[in-house]
Amino acid sequence: MKKMLLLPVWIVVLVLLIGCSSESKNPVHITQMSNIELALDDTVLVEIYRITIITENGDTTTYFEKKAEGNIKLSVPCDYSTSVNVDIYNMNKKTSAGFIQLPQGASGIFNLSVIPISENTEQSKIPNGLYASSISTTSIKISFNAVELAQNYRLYVSNDDVTFTLLAEITTLSYTHNGLESGITFYYKVSSVVDDKESEKSVSVSATTQVSKTIYVIDPSKCRGCGVCRSSCKYDAISKSGSVYVIDPSRCTGCGECVKNCPQSAISIQ
Numbered sequence: 001m002k003k004m005l006l007l008p009v010w011i012v013v014l015v016l017l018i019g020c021s022s023e024s025k026n027p028v029h030i031t032q033m034s035n036i037e038l039a040l041d042d043t044v045l046v047e048i049y050r051i052t053i054i055t056e057n058g059d060t061t062t063y064f065e066k067k068a069e070g071n072i073k074l075s076v077p078c079d080y081s082t083s084v085n086v087d088i089y090n091m092n093k094k095t096s097a098g099f100i101q102l103p104q105g106a107s108g109i110f111n112l113s114v115i116p117i118s119e120n121t122e123q124s125k126i127p128n129g130l131y132a133s134s135i136s137t138t139s140i141k142i143s144f145n146a147v148e149l150a151q152n153y154r155l156y157v158s159n160d161d162v163t164f165t166l167l168a169e170i171t172t173l174s175y176t177h178n179g180l181e182s183g184i185t186f187y188y189k190v191s192s193v194v195d196d197k198e199s200e201k202s203v204s205v206s207a208t209t210q211v212s213k214t215i216y217v218i219d220p221s222k223c224r225g226c227g228v229c230r231s232s233c234k235y236d237a238i239s240k241s242g243s244v245y246v247i248d249p250s251r252c253t254g255c256g257e258c259v260k261n262c263p264q265s266a267i268s269i270q
């Protein structure tokens with residue numbers, strides 16, 4: 001009888017363990033934590049750490065911790081990819097900083113490479129911890145860490161990670177880039193303005209807008225086989241089938257270009 005009562009408890013424990021170690025890309029709606037260790041080079045002098053954890057969905061946690069023996073131990077949500085910034089303080093001064101991007105479901109030991117910071121160098125004025133994540137089919141949220149005495153920040157965007165143009169000049173530490181196309185990758189950099197002088201730009205990060213769940217279909221009774229839809233589809237989602245054209249739903253991002261271009265109004269939402 002006692003064994004029968006314990007069975008449901010074991011089922012719950014097993015489900016939790018499987019959920020935390022899964023590498024599935026399917027969204028998981030219950031947040032569970034993975035244990036992570038960050039290994040530092042022995043030569044880095046540490047008195048105290050400031051750890052900032054930013055999850056893919058924009059949740060941010062910051063806390064200070066005194067140096068202990070061995071690696072830096074922390075927990076991160078295992079159902080999101082996560083970025084971790086570690087600021088290292090010695091004699092009450094920030095002396096170096098490290099950044100690592102952890103994949104969804106990460107666990108175990110990772111090496112953290114840190115870059116020394118001198119308060120007087122231009123390097124310290126470049127915002128660190130830049131992070132971009134898609135929050136919808138048309139929006140990407142970008143966030144980064146503050147720079148001491150910054151008057152404002154300049155956010156740059158690119159489609160190819162080569163040519164960047166000014167996207168916004170802001171005083172906040174996050175920005176939502178709206179009005180984007182679904183399924184497209186954007187690259188971002190940020191700089192700070194201190195004493196009216198702009199710093200160099202940060203290294204770039206990227207995010208891809210979510211893919212729409214809208215499914216388009218071609219009505220074969222209206223399609224005249226002109227192929228205009230196929231040439232207007234950037235995602236190679238339309239192909240010929242006999243004398244008409246069909247849409248592959250696994251490739252269609254729902255951008256709607258084919259709908260706009262079809263002269264027969266043969267394409268509609270399923």
Ligand code: SF4
Binds near residue numbers: 227229245265266
């Ligand atoms: S553009 Fe319209 S009519 Fe032409 S092939 Fe595509 S669905 Fe058919």
Ligand code: SF4
Binds near residue numbers: 234253
């Ligand atoms: S909506 Fe049309 S053009 Fe856009 S991805 Fe789907 S099939 Fe291609």
